[in-house]
Amino acid sequence: MHIGELARLTDTKAETIRYYEQIGLLAPPPRTAGNYRDYAAAHVHRLRFTRRARELGFSIEQIRALLALADDREQSCDAVDAIARAHLNEIKRKLTDLTALRRELESVIGQCRHGTIAECRIIESLVPLGVTHHHGGRP
Amino acid sequence: MHIGELARLTDTKAETIRYYEQIGLLAPPPRTAGNYRDYAAAHVHRLRFTRRARELGFSIEQIRALLALADDREQSCDAVDAIARAHLNEIKRKLTDLTALRRELESVIGQCRHGTIAECRIIESLVPLGVTHHHGGRP
DNA sequence: GGTAAACCTTCTAGTCACTAGAGGGTCAAG
DNA sequence: CTTGACCCTCTAGTGACTAGAAGGTTTACC
Numbered sequence: 001m002h003i004g005e006l007a008r009l010t011d012t013k014a015e016t017i018r019y020y021e022q023i024g025l026l027a028p029p030p031r032t033a034g035n036y037r038d039y040a041a042a043h044v045h046r047l048r049f050t051r052r053a054r055e056l057g058f059s060i061e062q063i064r065a066l067l068a069l070a071d072d073r074e075q076s077c078d079a080v081d082a083i084a085r086a087h088l089n090e091i092k093r094k095l096t097d098l099t100a101l102r103r104e105l106e107s108v109i110g111q112c113r114h115g116t117i118a119e120c121r122i123i124e125s126l127v128p129l130g131v132t133h134h135h136g137g138r139p
Numbered sequence: 140m141h142i143g144e145l146a147r148l149t150d151t152k153a154e155t156i157r158y159y160e161q162i163g164l165l166a167p168p169p170r171t172a173g174n175y176r177d178y179a180a181a182h183v184h185r186l187r188f189t190r191r192a193r194e195l196g197f198s199i200e201q202i203r204a205l206l207a208l209a210d211d212r213e214q215s216c217d218a219v220d221a222i223a224r225a226h227l228n229e230i231k232r233k234l235t236d237l238t239a240l241r242r243e244l245e246s247v248i249g250q251c252r253h254g255t256i257a258e259c260r261i262i263e264s265l266v267p268l269g270v271t272h273h274h275g276g277r278p
Numbered sequence: 279g280g281t282a283a284a285c286c287t288t289c290t291a292g293t294c295a296c297t298a299g300a301g302g303g304t305c306a307a308g
Numbered sequence: 309c310t311t312g313a314c315c316c317t318c319t320a321g322t323g324a325c326t327a328g329a330a331g332g333t334t335t336a337c338c
Contacts, residue, residue, distance in 0.1 A: 048266055057244075069256060069262075075255060075256050077254055077258075077262075080251075080261045081251045084248050088245065092241065098237065101230055105227045108223060112219075116212065116213055116214060117209060117216055117219065118212040126205070127188050
């Protein structure tokens with residue numbers, strides 16, 4: 001199968017597939033007489049795995065590790081579990097940060113009285129300390 | 140004041156300050172005889188504003204707009220409000236996505252029975268459709 | 279056989295917001 | 309007069325792609 005069909009089957013752009021090959025995430029397929037990449041079912045499987053992991057937010061390096069583990073069928077599943085848990089912790093951390101951010105931004109926006117910039121509370125909120133504009137004024 | 144002191148006062152690396160100057164976010168200060176950047180209080184204010192906005196997740200382009208608005212003191216505050224609200228919506232969207240992600244990842248991890256890779260539910264969860272490995276097997 | 283469209287190839291450079299490093303210049307203290 | 313802390317410019321790297329240029333291949337149709 002050509003790269004376009006693999007792209008369709010995995011919902012991935014052809015450029016991304018070539019990029020994955022370039023960084024060694026997807027094995028280079030054989031080429032046709034016309035130098036076209038010639039993929040087989042195993043590539044579809046591998047790429048679907050990769051894309052699904054990306055959807056779940058795993059990094060390329062994490063996926064590289066997962067792919068290596070997935071091939072060693074006798075090995076314990078614990079290493080996989082560890083990668084997934086590490087990723088989950090990262091997501092939880094981001095959620096905490098974003099939630100704090102939302103609260104803060106909501107508070108900032110809630111103070112808007114829709115007056116002029118000069119009395120804008122949002123702008124004021126963006127200056128952390130008691131630093132004020134001195135537009136030609138004397139300090 | 141030299142770039143190092145501005146860096147300390149604003150909790151920003153000197154490289155970042157030079158970067159902000161390069162992209163036109165911070166006005167180029169005058170230079171000393173020895174070609175050192177020579178900052179004044181206004182720069183501290185401006186950079187604090189910028190850094191605080193970055194902490195709140197505003198993009199450089201949003202900050203560029205906010206800075207332009209902040210200088211026009213007669214103008215209505217609504218444009219500022221609009222930028223902040225747009226950003227808040229973006230944050231809410233990310234929170235939704237990330238929450239869904241956490242749920243999904245928790246479910247995936249919860250299925251781990253700590254056996255071998257061959258029977259690993261996490262690995263299985265990473266293959267979206269009913270695509271299976273055929274390690275030499277006949278399809 | 280000709281040709282046009284759809285597909286493929288490689289290579290390069292752009293995105294975002296910095297960060298790191300090379301290779302040098304300046305300045306104050308001892 | 310040298311040491312060390314600071315500063316300068318310029319270039320390249322990060323992650324995970326994405327876009328575009330300039331060309332080659334295949335397929336469908338006349």
